Amino acid sequence: MADEKPKEKPREMRAEVTVPYEMAVGSNWHRFFEGLKEEKILGTKCRKCNRIFVPPRSFCPRCFDDNEEWVEVGQEGRIETWCYSNLMFPGQTLKPPFVPVQVVLDGTDMGFQHRIAGFDLSDFEKVRALVKFGGRVRAVWNKEKKGTIFDIDYFELVT
Amino acid sequence: MRKMAIAQFAQSAGVESKENLMDFTYRISKEVLDKAGLKRSEVGCVVIASSDIFHSGLSCANAIDWDGAGAFMVEGTRAEDSMFAFIYACMRIMSGHFDTVLVTSIVKGSENPENDTLTGFFADPFYMRPLGINETTAAAMQMREYMQRCNITEEQCAKVVVKNLGNALFNPYAHVRKRVTVDDVLNSDVVSDPLKALECAPKSEGVASILLAAEDKAKKLTDKPVWVKGFGTSMDHFNLGDRDLLNGQLKIAAGRAYKMAGIRNPKKEIDVAEICEPYAFQELLWCEKLGLCGDGEGGKLIDSGVTQMHGASPVNPSGGVLAMNPYVSRGLYRLIESAMQISGSAGGHQVDKKVKTALAHGTHGFAGQCHSLVILEG
């Protein structure tokens, strides 16, 4: 607790709060992350609307039916949208500058969130010249696999 | 008032689930819709109950809860407590804007730190929090006051645990299912004197889902509609020290629900009550305030045996919150049990008597700061 302002003026009380959670990955996402360890990107398919979900869904949120079919999807895809993160926010995992991207992997029907890297990101103008809508990207695997989303290190530009 | 009924419901069993929050939610809301033969897109609106009381480690829980609750592009919203969610769903039907509302409540206790850690976040940061007030310490002080002012004994409080955990043996949806004796309860570890470990509710996980429908629709969705006759909520002061812990707001909340349901003599007219008793003695105190016995007579009530599963006025045939405590969802669990009792589908924990009218109660906050209840009828 610290005084921010002189006496008689309303003060603030400072604290840091930590709360730990241990959350179930679930069988569905467990299978996805196991796939990443083997350098495979797995999705699930809705038998009603035929859309393929990556990350896999155990159910289709629209048709509200179980997704039972698993498919391996492409490791390349096109850039649906992207941005250039230039400012560090508390709670952020990656340090700016970095390039979050939505990739539509070949054979899937929706954007998959990851990042583009593999070249100098420090100059925005240079990044903009290289990263294009609809541009092709390819997954680059991390040598060390931990069964997390960073088993795909990043997506590189396919030139 | 527009008539409405619980048409279908589903609940998860108390065992810890290895599925993630999203998939866990989907299974239960899907079950309800399948029972009703209703497509997700045919639902009028969705009300989610999930909590920001740091339950789940995710802020704005409706973001991740939305898909599993079947709410994609359906009119929807989220309430902070499942009783609130249900009452709000009733209002939406009463307004005439919707004919069906799917209410789904979500909490995965196994993923969270202890209840005391989480309920400690109710407290203001300056005064009650640095003194360690949480639901358990607040309840402990309430219990001592209750024992002193109303001559309630520790044995009487322990009997509630024996009864409720005994009932839970017959309830496949309960979390804690074991036979205990009064001595077991009295000899269990002291948590916050006079509260002992077996007198405090566990930390459970539970997804529960109810399909509420207006009269015409309900009759199409089920053979056994359970009608909503009334509801009420009320709120007490925030500071524990500003309140009379034995005469809180439950009487007022109940008065509202009884008036709406046309109940004059709750003791006679309520056939079964499902009461939210995270701490054993609270069942006795809440029974008094609900008019199920006279003021100060909670001890006599448990001694008399009428609240036993096969007694004249069964209370918590499900085993109550002492046997199953998915914090945010526990209100819906009380409602579902009440609906099961009314429709005669409670199986091993079905009470002996014919149940026409049932009461479902929920509470949250320190020592019952906020109370809600709903009256259901066959």
Add this chain to the structure above:
Amino acid sequence: MGKAVAIIGTGQTKHGRRNDVSYPELVREAVKAALEDAGLTPKDIEGVVSGTMPSMMEGISDTHLYFADAICEVGKPVLKVETCGSTGQSIAHCGFYWVASGAADIVLVVGSEKMFEGDGQATMSTVADPWFLKPFSAGAPGVFTMQAMEWMHRFNIPEDKAREAAALISLTNHDNALNNPFAHIKITMTIEDAKNAFIITYPVRLLDVCPTSDGACAVIFASEEKAKKICKKPAWIKGVGFRGEEYFLGESNKSIWPSATEAAKHAYEQAGIKNPLKELDVAEVYNPFTYQEMIFYECFGFCPRGEGPDYVLKGTFTMKGELPCDPSGGVLCTNPIGASGLIRLAEAALQVTGKAGARQIDGAKLALSHAMGGIDQFNGVTIVGADL
């Protein structure tokens, strides 16, 4: 359909950094103002709805317990409703349905946030799941920027044009905020300032994004019978709508944003609005990001898809334009999140009752208010009118 419902009083705090008061004191300020505006006392209130964004913002959970005394809840029926950024609209809808259901005649709705007490962006990173989205979190701007980029690309909007329009929106809102006694950010700026401000997530710059604010808003809803008795000039609720999309943002097309489109459509149907640009007199669009505001214009039918920037540059949405948007200065200048959506409604109500002071749009009779929340996921709309 249910009973008619009106707004009979609104109250706001002065928004900004309000470390001069505690959180309960702040919300009480808004409640007092609303009671005074409606000429009511706490006793007249029959039910209370409250909501904030997430508990982690201020580190206090279930704030309806904490605020019990400050928002007149004691001894009254209460409900707590929350839907992230769209909370302000969701609690308003709760007040509306409560009164429409006939369960109460006068309901007080209170939204609040004290963002300076926590860390806004750190809190928002806790909305994202730890498996897929949180690892790539770039604060709220990251998500909204990707949406804006997708929109520009899909509709072939040249970046320079979008940037010019975004800068004009920034200027319009900041100018408007100068007329609003409750607004947080009150600065005089130029188009050039906006265009050259520090890049946060390209192309979004500092003056394209909202601030974090402390503030609260209270709105009192009443049944037709009570409203006519108590209030000389109530604002009538003409339509409400709320929709949400999937959690994973890649699964829906955010450049045409289905939830925003459908929420507005639902509300328009009830209000009988067919041509919003012509029929609405003013709109309070939830606009934490300038680029996103243009997507909203398109979703709400204020202009054809992809033509948002053209309409902005024509001046359609300025104070003197065909459909003035955010005469209050909007979320861009004031953003206590849990209150922001309700402030939009309070402002819309002030407009149609002719009580908006220096920011009044002459003769406004029909107004739209809106809020957005989640990871680009939720949208809520409420239409208010001067006539029943």
Add this chain to the structure above:
Amino acid sequence: MTKEYETIINTITLPYRWALGPAWTRFFDGLKEEKIYGTRCRKCKKIFVPARSFCPDCFEDLDEWSDVSQEGTLRSWTLVKKSHYGQVRRPPYALGLIHLDGTDCDFIHFIGGIDLSDLKKVREKIKAGTRVKAVWNKEKNANIHDISYFKPLK
């Protein structure tokens, strides 16, 4: 990982700076000077402690300050024995609802100055109706812990 199925540890750490507002700032400044302040409502005449800026019953502003008694009667209490994550102190510790003389509500604080290791003895020493008195911390930080605890008299 403590579970038999796959989990992810998601630990949330967030910083806060909570504004006390004028009433609580003055209340805690009072503690620094070994005074316990309450505020009195002009309408219902009740004195509330800790001091606050508005009446929880009447909704009126409170600006009449009162230096209240540091002695009072115990209304209820608990002895905390179980630990949990983030607990304010290591058990055992006792909490009490204390009716300070001359006030119209109960004040919460620790009960101390006695041996808390044996529950039976504690139950003999403290009861409802026990008179207690504030014991001050030597080191003061203008927070609620400036009062160390309330000690049973006699």
